[in-house]
Amino acid sequence: MAKVKIALTKGRLADESINIFKEAGIRFSAYEEDSRKLILPSDCEQYEIILVKALDVATYVENGAADLGIAGKDTLLEANANVFELVDLGFGTCQFAVAGKKGFDLNQAVKLSVATKYPRVTTMFFQEKGRQIETIKLNGSVELAPLVGLSDVIVDIVETGRTLKENGLDVLEHMYPISARLVVNKASYKTKSQELLPLVQKIKETLTVTKG
Numbered sequence: 019m020a021k022v023k024i025a026l027t028k029g030r031l032a033d034e035s036i037n038i039f040k041e042a043g044i045r046f047s048a049y050e051e052d053s054r055k056l057i058l059p060s061d062c063e064q065y066e067i068i069l070v071k072a073l074d075v076a077t078y079v080e081n082g083a084a085d086l087g088i089a090g091k092d093t094l095l096e097a098n099a100n101v102f103e104l105v106d107l108g109f110g111t112c113q114f115a116v117a118g119k120k121g122f123d124l125n126q127a128v129k130l131s132v133a134t135k136y137p138r139v140t141t142m143f144f145q146e147k148g149r150q151i152e153t154i155k156l157n158g159s160v161e162l163a164p165l166v167g168l169s170d171v172i173v174d175i176v177e178t179g180r181t182l183k184e185n186g187l188d189v190l191e192h193m194y195p196i197s198a199r200l201v202v203n204k205a206s207y208k209t210k211s212q213e214l215l216p217l218v219q220k221i222k223e224t225l226t227v228t229k230g
């Protein structure tokens with residue numbers, strides 16, 4: 019059997035993914051040892067995880083450097099990757115939203131300026147509404163932008179809403195719901211179907227049992 023490579027994002031998504039694999043009978047003891055290694059084998063050595071930045075999961079999977087990947091729908095939409103999305107894993111749930119200062123009227127500006135880590139998703143969303151906008155690409159702490167006059171509003175993910183609240187911002191418009199997705203390289207899905215299909219099936223069964 020050929021080895022199966024799986025791209026994960028360090029942090030909570032990887033922790034939850036490792037748990038799902040464990041429930042599906044695949045252990046990654048090396049991951050639990052809090053190591054700095056970026057390539058970690060499963061105990062049975064049939065699988066290997068690689069730890070990458072969230073936005074890069076799609077890139078590794080699209081190019082076949084990983085057969086499978088687990089990433090948030092936010093990063094998959096932004097990366098616009100040419101991969102198959104197989105399963106909604108149901109964790110990592112949050113939402114895309116337009117946010118700004120309390121009471122800000124989205125229709126007041128002729129050309130809205132929007133700060134975001136997600137310029138592609140932002141452009142798509144406003145284009146569909148026929149709105150002309152200027153996107154300002156940031157890499158983090160996006161909530162600062164409307165507070166210091168860098169932009170009118172932001173497009174970002176909102177999970178608990180705490181970051182918005184503590185910075186005096188409100189959701190002005192809900193966009194799309196987000197959760198973690200299992201994606202697969204299109205070629206691997208055919209050439210490694212013997213290895214991948216049973217694994218995907220096990221993951222689906224694990225989710226059904228968890229959801230009760």
Ligand code: PRP
Nearest residue numbers: 158159160174175176177178179180181
């Ligand atoms: C994300 C996101 C929001 C925050 C939302 O930022 O960009 O800022 O989490 O979570 P909340 O609704 O639970 O407060 P992240 O923690 O990735 O940090 P960043 O701002 O540096 O990107």
